[in-house]
Amino acid sequence: MREFGYQRAYDVSGAVALLDGDREARFLGGGTNLVDLMKTGVERPARLVDVTELPLNRVEETADGGLRIGATVTNSDLAAHPEIRRRYPALTQAVLAGASGQLRNMATVGGNLLQRTRCGYFTDVNSPCNKRVPGSGCPAIEGEHHNHAVLGASDHCVATHPSDMGVALAAFDARVSYETAAGPGELPLTDLYLPVGETPHLETALPPGALITGVTLPATATAAHSRYRKVRERASYAFAIGSVAAALDVRDGHVHDVRLAFGAVASRPWRARTAERVLTGAPADAGNFAAAADAELTAARPLPHNGYKVTLMRNLVVAVLSELAEEAAR
Ligand SMILES: Cc1cc2nc3c(=O)[nH]c(=O)nc-3n(C[C@H](O)[C@H](O)[C@H](O)COP(=O)(O)OP(=O)(O)OC[C@H]3O[C@@H](n4cnc5c(N)ncnc54)[C@H](O)[C@@H]3O)c2cc1C
Ligand code: SF4
Known part of the structure; x- marks a missing residue:
């Protein structure tokens, strides 16, 4: 593993400033995906900015009756939250269907949404992979692809997104909020991920250096029957x-x-x-x-x-x- 620096942020603007748009730096949530990828050399950041101490670990009511979920709420806390269980039961079920209890205790909402694909060629640095090394090819198309995409893929990549949580959030019209040095922004969760096209290495519509700060669920009575x-x-x-x-x-x-x-x-x-x-x-x-x-x-x-x-x-x-x-x- 490449040697890396470690810093911990305590407020949102401080986290964005510490990352400083540096393409060699990464935010660190629970680390359950990023650290694994660092061990195998898929990710080689020079610096990590730990965001787990940010004051973003709460689920709160919004003025229009929805819920705002902070980006560092753990998967376990999200699944157990009484208002999530009552008003958005599919979200609790989705989170509990993912990973294990220990992992859910560590994993954060922001990290879950930005976890990387489980395509075996992507996680093997000895394989070509357009997502990891643009232009190197996609061996999955002719090779092992039994758990790859059937919708919205391209000739350049057929990988799937592995998040369970994200599927329930997409059904409920969730919006993702983020912070950059230029100020805050927001986008529908369904627009967070870019179409694959010819550039599978470009995965999200977040501006460079953006910190996800939370996810907002609009009020909807239908979600209670989910x-x-x-x-x-x-x-x-x-x-x-x-x-x-x-x-x-x-x-x-x-x-x-x-x-x-x-x-x-x-x-x-x-x-x-x-x-x-x-x-x-x-x-x-x-x-x-x-x-x-x-x-x-x-x-x-x-x-x-x-x-x-x-x-x-x-x-x-x-x-x-x-x-x-x-x-x-x-
Ligand atoms: C054995 C195993 C089984 C699993 N099974 C499932 C499963 O069945 N279903 C499922 O959905 N998931 C599963 N997971 C994946 C797990 O849910 C993710 O690893 C976890 O949700 C990632 O969250 P994290 O906080 O640990 O992210 P990290 O590993 O810390 O970060 C992941 C990515 O998000 C970025 N990031 C983190 N926080 C922010 C932020 N606030 N703003 C901007 N960027 C940020 C990091 O820089 C990194 O690129 C499994 C994982 C393992 C190891
Ligand atoms: S499907 Fe995507 S992630 Fe997998 S090998 Fe092809 S380009 Fe890489």
Whole structure:
């Protein structure tokens, strides 16, 4: 591992100033992803600015009835927060579906959103990889890609984003706030991640040196009737091969409001807006849930070994929405 400097920040402006837009420096959250990548040489920062002592470790009400989650709230504290559990249950379920108790105690909200892909070629410094070394190629396309993207990928990269938390946040229209030396900014979580295109090494729309300060969840009654379902290759401690965050409001047997996001199928949490449009106003039944999933998945471009994800996602959408509709009818 490359030798690196370590500094700890105690306020937001101090953290931004310490990083100073230095491309060789990184913010350090819980370190559960960054430090692993440093050990393997994928990340080689000269300096770390530890942000875990910043006063961003609270979940607070916003003036319009939503919630603001500080960037250094740990995954464990987020999942356990009573208002998150009551008003956004799919978010609690998503967080608890990720990693292990020990990791969730360390991992922060900001770090979770900016964790890197688990593509095996990306994490192996001896492999070519367009994301790690621009222009070096993408061996996953002809090689091992059974857990790679089927939506929104490109000929340059087919990696997925591994966050479970981000999928629920995408379904709930979360907004990410950040701080730079030029002042604060905010963007929808779904716009945080850049399209892959020809530049998979450019992952986020954050300005250089930006510190994520928090995530805001708007008030929505629909979110209280929500669920996160994750499919993985073993029962615990594994990343998703497909996941769905869904929220449903059924009135008189018809879909009044629906929120749907997919995980582990794209380079970012995938908000399924086409499926939402198909469903809104339609009878809340399995046939329409399947038709909505199919409409979303017409954009899928599977590779030889990950076509199963299209069927998996369709079945997940039907199962989760059917459960939510049944509960609404009780
Ligand atoms: C064995 C294992 C299993 C896992 N399983 C899952 C899983 O199933 N699902 C899942 O979602 N995740 C899983 N994870 C990933 C885990 O959730 C992430 O490692 C964790 O959320 C990252 O948070 P962190 O605070 O430790 O980030 P760090 O490792 O500290 O940082 C990650 C990145 O974010 C940047 N960063 C951190 N904070 C900020 C900030 N405030 N502003 C700007 N940049 C920042 C860092 O510079 C770095 O680039 C797993 C991890 C491990 C090791
Ligand atoms: S899929 Fe992306 S991350 Fe994986 S090898 Fe190809 S370019 Fe690299």
